Amino acid sequence: MIRSADFDPTFIEEIMAEPGGEHLLTCWSCGTCSATCLVRRFDSAFNPRRVLHKAGLGLREVVLSSAEVWQCSACDACYPRCPKQIHISDVMKAIRQIAIREGYERPGVVAEVDESTCIACGLCVAACPYNAISLETVECEGGQKLAARVDSNLCMACGICNSVCLGSCIGVPGYLDEAINESIARGEQADPVMPRIVAITCNWCLHAGKDWEYAQHPPEGVKVVSVPCSGRVTPTFVTTALQAGVDGVLVVGCQEDQCHYKHGNALERGRAAMLQNLLELLGIERERAQFAWLGSLDRGKFPALVNKMVQDVQALGPLSWGK
Numbered sequence: 001m002i003r004s005a006d007f008d009p010t011f012i013e014e015i016m017a018e019p020g021g022e023h024l025l026t027c028w029s030c031g032t033c034s035a036t037c038l039v040r041r042f043d044s045a046f047n048p049r050r051v052l053h054k055a056g057l058g059l060r061e062v063v064l065s066s067a068e069v070w071q072c073s074a075c076d077a078c079y080p081r082c083p084k085q086i087h088i089s090d091v092m093k094a095i096r097q098i099a100i101r102e103g104y105e106r107p108g109v110v111a112e113v114d115e116s117t118c119i120a121c122g123l124c125v126a127a128c129p130y131n132a133i134s135l136e137t138v139e140c141e142g143g144q145k146l147a148a149r150v151d152s153n154l155c156m157a158c159g160i161c162n163s164v165c166l167g168s169c170i171g172v173p174g175y176l177d178e179a180i181n182e183s184i185a186r187g188e189q190a191d192p193v194m195p196r197i198v199a200i201t202c203n204w205c206l207h208a209g210k211d212w213e214y215a216q217h218p219p220e221g222v223k224v225v226s227v228p229c230s231g232r233v234t235p236t237f238v239t240t241a242l243q244a245g246v247d248g249v250l251v252v253g254c255q256e257d258q259c260h261y262k263h264g265n266a267l268e269r270g271r272a273a274m275l276q277n278l279l280e281l282l283g284i285e286r287e288r289a290q291f292a293w294l295g296s297l298d299r300g301k302f303p304a305l306v307n308k309m310v311q312d313v314q315a316l317g318p319l320s321w322g323k
């Protein structure tokens with residue numbers, strides 16, 4: 001229940017005074033953003049239209065204490081479709097700035113740095129889509145050194161920093177190299193004649209329940225591994241899998257303009273060509289590493305992608321690399 005005492009007009013003024021928050025009251029509450037939002041497709045509790053509506057009513061505590069303002073990943077899929085051209089992710093950012101000032105913190109995990117191994121090369125700083133990383137002087141092992149530092153209020157836990165760090169000194173707990181390699185590792189399979197396939201999918205690209213269900217219960221010989229973003233997939237995941245006895249690796253991410261983390265899929269596209277060329281140089285067919293990009297309206301395509309991968313690998317025969 002909302003009481004009249006909950007309406008705080010100064011909250012509206014504060015949001016509109018923040019950079020990006022000035023368009024708050026121009027929202028028509030049409031819901032186009034909610035219909036477009038990638039986050040909402042996976043979490044129906046997140047509703048950007050409703051956040052703006054509550055903020056426009058001045059419901060300070062309701063808005064600031066909610067996890068919703070932290071869920072917008074600034075993918076900006078909604079921005080071109082908003083009839084009032086409201087940059088919703090900027091409004092969300094303005095609200096988050098107020099939340100931070102008032103002592104609220106982002107819920108959930110964020111990237112962590114191992115300062116003892118970080119060499120302050122700055123690769124992660126350049127790769128982070130959210131400018132969440134800076135190089136700072138830290139106290140470490142009895143001395144001072146320059147190392148990466150993550151702003152936990154900006155980090156969206158995409159794991160892209162980990163994918164560019166040569167020493168794996170930064171990463172999101174649960175999605176560190178070791179954990180992903182462990183998931184990729186294959187045990188014995190009942191039918192040794194079936195090709196062994198690993199499909200690595202971004203958490204956001206399987207939109208249909210049917211695709212998701214298939215990923216949870218893949219057919220014999222196929223293992224599905226989830227990562228936050230295709231940009232988290234390093235070429236070494238693929239080469240390690242192939243060396244460990246896998247016959248083919250399929251990487252599935254979001255379509256070009258639909259990355260949940262701004263440009264993670266673009267990063268992976270660049271790596272795809274590089275990886276396939278590397279395999280060829282090593283005398284391994286490039287078809288053993290395949291990449292596919294699913295749009296937000298694609299439904300039921302994942303099983304067909306996996307089937308094609310299985311058929312292609314069956315035609316190539318087993319891979320003897322590392323065996």
Ligand code: SF4
Pocket residue numbers: 033036037038039040048071072073074075076077078079088089
């Ligand atoms: S910017 Fe992206 S995540 Fe944020 S509300 Fe718009 S569509 Fe949703």
Ligand code: SF4
Pocket residue numbers: 113117118119120121122123124125147148164165166167168169170
């Ligand atoms: S990429 Fe790795 S080593 Fe380089 S600054 Fe970032 S955490 Fe440190």
Ligand code: SF4
Pocket residue numbers: 110111127128129130131132133150154155156157158159160161162172
């Ligand atoms: S996990 Fe993503 S958002 Fe967080 S610091 Fe790393 S690259 Fe930036």
